[in-house]
Amino acid sequence: MKVVLFCGGAGMRLRxxxxxxxxxxxQIGSRPILWHLMKYYAHFGHKDFILCLGYKGSVIKDYxxxxxxxxxxxxxxxxxGKKIQFLNRDIDDWTITFVETGLNATIGERLRAVEPxxxxxxxxxxxxxxxxxxxxxxSMIDAFRRTDxxxxxxxxxxxxxxxxxxxxxxxxVAGVSALTQSDIWxxxxxxxxxxxxxxxxNPGEELVREPFQxxxxxxxxxxxxCAGFWQCMDTFKDKQALEExxxxxxxxxxxxxxxxxxxxxxxxxxxxx
Numbered sequence: 574m575k576v577v578l579f580c581g582g583a584g585m586r587l588r589x590x591x592x593x594x595x596x597x598x599x600q601i602g603s604r605p606i607l608w609h610l611m612k613y614y615a616h617f618g619h620k621d622f623i624l625c626l627g628y629k630g631s632v633i634k635d636y637x638x639x640x641x642x643x644x645x646x647x648x649x650x651x652x653x654g655k656k657i658q659f660l661n662r663d664i665d666d667w668t669i670t671f672v673e674t675g676l677n678a679t680i681g682e683r684l685r686a687v688e689p690x691x692x693x694x695x696x697x698x699x700x701x702x703x704x705x706x707x708x709x710x711x712s713m714i715d716a717f718r719r720t721d722x723x724x725x726x727x728x729x730x731x732x733x734x735x736x737x738x739x740x741x742x743x744x745x746v747a748g749v750s751a752l753t754q755s756d757i758w759x760x761x762x763x764x765x766x767x768x769x770x771x772x773x774x775n776p777g778e779e780l781v782r783e784p785f786q787x788x789x790x791x792x793x794x795x796x797x798x799c800a801g802f803w804q805c806m807d808t809f810k811d812k813q814a815l816e817e818x819x820x821x822x823x824x825x826x827x828x829x830x831x832x833x834x835x836x837x838x839x840x841x842x843x844x845x846x
Contacts, residue, residue, distance in 0.1 A: 578611070582703065622668065684699065706763060707802045724766045726796060
């Protein structure tokens with residue numbers, strides 16, 4: 574199944590750190606968050622990627638054109654550097670399509686721009702490209718496949734440390750509770766879609782506004798709740814949190830855990846770092 578990744582964002586709230594790179598290229602450890610996300614999908618057997626480029630898309634192109642396997646893989650160096658034997662590889666079985674989708678395009682416009690590259694696909698995956706999770710992807714796909722829904726989105730609970738304040742009539746505070754302990758769910762940016770989605774999209778629209786509202790009206794939008802780890806990277810504080818997790822047992826690194834079981838019953842053996 575192909576994976577559409579929206580990589581056109583400038584990361585405005587990461588200013589001072591991400592001025593020279595698009596948001597998906599902000600590094601977590603030795604690799605950009607985009608790489609971590611692609612490794613997640615590849616672990617479950619989805620290795621055909623379509624990158625929707627926008628802000629400084631050339632940075633993403635250059636990264637893969639000059640990809641250095643030695644950064645995250647063990648290797649044997651010999652003959653004074655003339656011979657390098659990698660003990661494992663990251664991306665040698667990936668296929669990546671790079672598509673310039675506009676500097677200021679909406680997510681909906683970027684998705685419409687890559688429709689020709691989804692020819693022949695009944696279903697595809699999509700992702701905002703700026704968040705990581707350990708959600709069991711095959712379960713999300715299987716739940717979607719068993720329905721007639723046109724699209725499915727991952728629901729997550731917000732990680733921001735804000736408080737919810739309940740106000741009684743007259744202005745008195747009736748209660749204060751942590752947002753993270755509420756029953757509020759937000760869009761986590763992980764999607765499963767059928768090609769029919771393009772029938773619900775018009776030029777200039779934002780994906781989760783008008784098109785998704787049309788799906789809601791037809792009861793064709795499915796929600797899948799994430800009970801595990803999820804963290805976006807909207808601010809420098811978010812980046813620091815991911816960096817700290819990356820130094821230990823990063824929850825999103827499913828490729829370092831038990832082998833994945835694909836929807837067809839086959840196993841994926843994790844390799845790499």
